[in-house]
Amino acid sequence: MKTRKLTSDANGLAAASAILAKGGLVAMPTETVYGLAADARQGEAVASIYAAKGRPSFNPLIVHVVSADEAQRYVVWNDAAASLAAAFWPGPLTLVLPLREGHGLSSLVTAGLETLAVRCPAHPVAQALLQAFNGPVAAPSANLSGKISPTRAAHVLDGMEGRVDAVLDGGAAEIGLESTIIGLAAAPTLLRHGSITRAQIEAALGETLQEATTPAAVTAQVTAPGQLSSHYAPDASVRLDVTDALPDEALLGFGNVPCTLNLSPAGDLREAAANLFDMLRQLDARADKIAVSPVPETGIGIAINDRLKRAAADRP
Numbered sequence: 001m002k003t004r005k006l007t008s009d010a011n012g013l014a015a016a017s018a019i020l021a022k023g024g025l026v027a028m029p030t031e032t033v034y035g036l037a038a039d040a041r042q043g044e045a046v047a048s049i050y051a052a053k054g055r056p057s058f059n060p061l062i063v064h065v066v067s068a069d070e071a072q073r074y075v076v077w078n079d080a081a082a083s084l085a086a087a088f089w090p091g092p093l094t095l096v097l098p099l100r101e102g103h104g105l106s107s108l109v110t111a112g113l114e115t116l117a118v119r120c121p122a123h124p125v126a127q128a129l130l131q132a133f134n135g136p137v138a139a140p141s142a143n144l145s146g147k148i149s150p151t152r153a154a155h156v157l158d159g160m161e162g163r164v165d166a167v168l169d170g171g172a173a174e175i176g177l178e179s180t181i182i183g184l185a186a187a188p189t190l191l192r193h194g195s196i197t198r199a200q201i202e203a204a205l206g207e208t209l210q211e212a213t214t215p216a217a218v219t220a221q222v223t224a225p226g227q228l229s230s231h232y233a234p235d236a237s238v239r240l241d242v243t244d245a246l247p248d249e250a251l252l253g254f255g256n257v258p259c260t261l262n263l264s265p266a267g268d269l270r271e272a273a274a275n276l277f278d279m280l281r282q283l284d285a286r287a288d289k290i291a292v293s294p295v296p297e298t299g300i301g302i303a304i305n306d307r308l309k310r311a312a313a314d315r316p
């Protein structure tokens with residue numbers, strides 16, 4: 001793949017928006033760090049993010065929206081969210097809220113969680129791209145997994161050249177540090193420190209924030225960034241690397257195999273990643289035992305297998 005270098009004028013924005021619409025990847029500037037953007041509704045596009053980053057596991061991603069109004073199409077809003085959005089959006093603040101019914105997002109965005117992280121970025125180029133694209137954009141930092149977050153288009157190209165469709169140049173990121181994340185699905189909790197401080201958030205909320213590390217906060221919010229304990233674990237038992245499913249097992253297939261549901265009949269790992277959380281959920285609703293076909297341990301298959309191993313092991 002040849003990575004296009006786009007300037008942030010009308011032509012560049014139109015090209016970037018067209019790439020997103022076709023399910024491609026665009027590195028976009030934000031005021032915090034450059035994000036690796038994909039249409040949050042297209043599962044295969046979101047899967048491409050993980051593939052491009054070489055990320056060994058699926059972490060829930062932040063969905064970027066053009067306004068607080070648009071955020072409310074995807075999450076259940078509350079008073080705390082309204083206060084914080086009024087005070088800090090657009091800006092370097094991410095809010096975690098319950099997913100709204102009919103949200104239309106790929107389940108790969110939330111890694112199967114019932115909550116969604118949303119952020120309305122302030123960078124004029126990010127705003128212009130979101131306007132032009134007119135849809136929700138999933139975007140983790142645009143670096144290879146384990147590498148430093150990029151704050152310039154050149155940093156993005158260092159790691160991602162040839163792995164993304166385009167880089168939209170918006171100059172140096174002003175903040176250079178990922179957004180502050182506040183969990184609002186339960187008692188307000190500081191999930192990730194950022195340039196907006198605890199004191200600023202507490203002043204806007206008129207209430208004290210919990211730390212993600214207190215047991216009450218962890219059980220309430222379920223997640224601490226970087227050490228997610230709450231990826232979706234099915235109620236059903238999960239058995240991996242199964243070629244012959246038992247009569248009482250529902251088989252989650254991969255490739256050309258007879259099965260209950262198929263991650264990708266063609267054996268396409270990106271398609272499989274896009275289907276993974278949805279299909280696990282569907283099978284969990286209809287079976288007590290889930291068996292899973294072998295998935296090749298290459299490329300994004302590593303992330304799929306990582307997630308499958310957790311699903312097979314995790315029993316809260």
Ligand code: TXA
Nearest residue numbers: 032034035060061115116117140141178179223225226
């Ligand atoms: O500044 C930023 O936030 C940058 C720019 C590109 O916007 N984006 C970013 O995304 O840092 P990412 O994917 O690298 O960080 C996502 C963080 C992770 O720490 C993850 O744990 C947390 O957001 N997160 C996402 N969804 C969550 C959820 N439902 N519950 C709790 N934490 C969540």
Ligand code: MG
Nearest residue numbers: 140141149178
């Ligand atoms: Mg990151």
